[in-house]
Amino acid sequence: MKKLSLSFILALVICAFLAVPAFAAEFTATVNGAENTKLASNDSFLYKTDLKAGSVVEIKSQTEISKIYVVWYKVPGEWTLNDTQTINDGFLQELITLEQPSTTVKMTIKDASACCYIRVFGADEKLPDNVIAWEAPQENVDVLVFSTHADDETLFLGGAIADILGHYPDARIQLVYMTNHIALEPFRENERLEALKTYKLKTYPIVGFTADAYAMDTLEAGLAVCDYDRILADFVDIINKYKPQVIITQDFNGEYGHAQHIVMTKAVTEAVEKCAADGTWDVPKTYVHLYKDSGAIELDLRQPLDFYGGKTALDVEKEAYLKHESQQRWWFYVSDDYKYSCDEFGLWRTALPADTGNDMMENIKLYKVQEEEEAARKAAEEAEKTTAKKSHADKDQNRSPERGQVLLKILIAVASVAAVLIIAVVALRIYNRRRYARRRRRGYSPKHGQGGRKN
Secondary structure: OHHHHHHHHHHHHHHHHHHOHHHHOOEEEEEOOEEOOHHHHOOOOOOOEEEOOOOEEEEEEEEEEEEEEEEEOOOOOOEEEOOOEEEOOOOOEEEEEEEEEEEEEEEEEOOOEEEEEEEEEOOOOOOOOOOOOOEOOOOOOOEEEEEOOOOHHHHOOHHHHHHHHHHOOOOOEEEEEEEEOOOOOOHHHHHHHHHHHHOOOOEOOEEEEEEOOOOEOOHHHHHOOOOHHHHHHHHHHHHHHHOOOEEEEOOOOOOOOEHHHHHHHHHHHHHHHHHHHHOOOOOOEEEEEOOOOOOEEEOOOOOEOHHHOOOEHHHHHHHHHHOOHHHOOOOOOOOOOOOOOOOEEEEEEEOOOOOOOOOOOOOOOOHHHHHHHHHHHHHHHHHHHHHHHHHHHHHHHHHHHHHHHHHHHHHHHHHHHHHHHHHHHHHHHHHHHHHHHHHHHOOOOOOOOOOOOOO
16 A cells, blocks of 8 residues: 555656646757756756856747746846846846747846746736746835744744735735845745745845854854844844834744844844934834733734635745745744744834734824825825916906906097097197188288288
8 A cells, every 4th residue: 555655656746747848848948059958847946057157048939939937046147138138136036028029039147147947928928826027125115024034934924924915905015034045055045935926925025145044042142143233234224225114023032942033133123223213214113923021912814815815814824834845844834823823923112002903004004005195185286286377367367358448448548639639730730721821811921021011
């Protein structure tokens, strides 16, 4: 029976492996002229194709390619697409729309890099759910979530992420990771992106410079494997730049005692206090996982959420954790009813009234709402100015006939006076001429003239 089970499982694995090239049949890839089947057939973050500096990857398809999705093993440097599009966004997964659809795509790699796989899509082809165009972090985020490692965002903080988005779909949530896994486990960098997609997050995470390192139980152990001053400075800069309304971070005791968790939470809370003291940004609400001293809340993660198609926040969190495939070998699991429960938080610091329920966004007005209200206010002001201008113009228009009538009356009066004067002058001249004519008929001559009466 055991042999039969193993054989059955082996058969499934072989079938799955044989099924992969069906996707690869859509295009062929060459690297520097040599055929490469891995780029088209691979679907794992564990395997890669190394690309030397200056390498050219050429993709050919029988149908026109409109979009290309590249999943890198490590974040690449600058590269070009068809010698016309320069890509340098620093993303590990990139969805690029071609400027001109074509059956041939050429990728030129400037610096040495490594790629897991490539996928291509036609103009009318529907993109799979796990193929997204990552967006750069934007300023003015509603929630900053600080996670130490890839998977901590789900094991301990994922319930809060799903709960907030489930009730506030327009909330802007930005993930910040203190550590990276580039040196020892680079595949975890892609796993974290897959987990974030499960929450329907599209903003690319901010990943710190600190390397993942094992240290347990004490702050001193954590400080020995971290550059604390630099971490603190980075967190201060991040808070000031993104101006979060809510911060969510991990347990002061490192959940199960991981020393890097302890370091991160110390740095986050110290950065919050420093920003407030400096007057640069006073974070309205800061939540700490498992914090009991004040403002303890217990999230209800078992409500069906329309945003997730009826799934609960706990359902989404469990799905997200499965995306961390490399971590499934450990004893960790997602739950809202054990020692490291993902539904328990405490309001460590607030500049707002205390919570009255289990809503982390209580007393918070989303930035999107604020911006819409500001836009509406400006539109109302513009409309008011336009109305005032129109009213002023109407008044001027209404005054115009009155002014015209007054001017007309003045012109008529002037014309009348002029006419009277002209008539008077003409009449006087006529009178003088007639008078002079009568005198001449009577033989009259001027006293000082040369003529006179005849003797």
